[in-house]
Amino acid sequence: MQELQWVLLMHPISTIKYIAQSAYAFWNPEYCKDDEFGRCSICGNYGRFKHGLVVRPESEIAVSCGWDKQFTEEINITNTLKCRYCASKFRVRCAAESMLKYFWKGKIISVAELLNGISEGRIDANWHALETTANDGIFTGLRSVNNVVRSEYFDNIERGRCKDGVRSEDLQDLTFSDNAFDVVIALDVFEHISDPLKAFAEVRRALKPSGVGIITVPLDRRIIKTKTIAKMDSGKIVYLDKQAYHSDPLRKEGAPVFTEFGMDMVDNLSSLGYNASWDIYKTRRTGVEQRVILLKKVTV
Numbered sequence: 001m002q003e004l005q006w007v008l009l010m011h012p013i014s015t016i017k018y019i020a021q022s023a024y025a026f027w028n029p030e031y032c033k034d035d036e037f038g039r040c041s042i043c044g045n046y047g048r049f050k051h052g053l054v055v056r057p058e059s060e061i062a063v064s065c066g067w068d069k070q071f072t073e074e075i076n077i078t079n080t081l082k083c084r085y086c087a088s089k090f091r092v093r094c095a096a097e098s099m100l101k102y103f104w105k106g107k108i109i110s111v112a113e114l115l116n117g118i119s120e121g122r123i124d125a126n127w128h129a130l131e132t133t134a135n136d137g138i139f140t141g142l143r144s145v146n147n148v149v150r151s152e153y154f155d156n157i158e159r160g161r162c163k164d165g166v167r168s169e170d171l172q173d174l175t176f177s178d179n180a181f182d183v184v185i186a187l188d189v190f191e192h193i194s195d196p197l198k199a200f201a202e203v204r205r206a207l208k209p210s211g212v213g214i215i216t217v218p219l220d221r222r223i224i225k226t227k228t229i230a231k232m233d234s235g236k237i238v239y240l241d242k243q244a245y246h247s248d249p250l251r252k253e254g255a256p257v258f259t260e261f262g263m264d265m266v267d268n269l270s271s272l273g274y275n276a277s278w279d280i281y282k283t284r285r286t287g288v289e290q291r292v293i294l295l296k297k298v299t300v
């Protein structure tokens with residue numbers, strides 16, 4: 001009780017906000033219908049994950065082939081449930097959890113804790129990560145450490161050069177030497193790559209023999225077979241199916257979708273020199289699934 005009094009005295013604004021939110025939630029059950037509570041695997045804080053909307057039915061750029069009401073709602077859930085402290089979304093927290101489990105088997109529970117461990121010398125100094133979505137990834141917004149390279153696919157910056165600490169990289173032609181990283185992270189990137197096979201080969205080349213790729217793609221479980229829906233021909237996009245774009249913070253017009261991945265993707269990746277598997281996560285209230293693909297490099 002004394003502790004509660006201390007919290008009320010020390011954090012009057014948070015307390016008022018909490019009481020107001022609770023009252024509003026009580027008055028309007030819709031307010032928190034799909035919200036969740038839990039510990040964030042990015043910042044380590046415990047709190048509310050807020051449901052929101054990223055794909056609106058009337059949106060012109062955030063459409064994809066075959067998207068319907070059910071899948072749109074799934075995308076809205078996995079791309080929100082945002083942490084109130086670090087704004088991370090459910091999909092990104094799942095990928096972070098997979099990475100932490102793979103390397104530290106539950107001993108490290110957040111990416112913030114991992115970065116503290118690296119800077120304090122408690123984590124192996126030879127552990128290196130490449131994150132290819134610097135603006136929307138598991139290291140976004142956290143402190144920078146030398147062991148983590150953050151990159152983006154910039155249109156007008158020479159590959160290998162940096163802009164505001166973010167390196168310009170194309171997954172189809174990485175500027176890194178062989179066996180450079182323990183982990184390469186590409187979250188909702190591969191559907192936008194015109195030659196995904198080349199990119200999967202590049203990730204494999206850049207991984208150390210014990211390394212792992214951590215990948216997410218929008219995955220409608222009703223779609224079994226992976227389909228190429230666009231390709232590049234003499235520098236121009238040629239659509240083989242209905243045009244599809246996803247919203248992109250770097251491009252107003254959105255990012256074109258080249259591949260619609262299906263449930264066969266893990267089998268397909270196993271033939272590309274990977275031992276591929278996926279971790280399956282579910283939201284607690286809505287039961288929506290997020291799959292995180294783990295690509296363990298197979299060396300002959």
Ligand SMILES: [Zn+2]
Nearest residue numbers: 040043083086
């Ligand atoms: Zn967080």
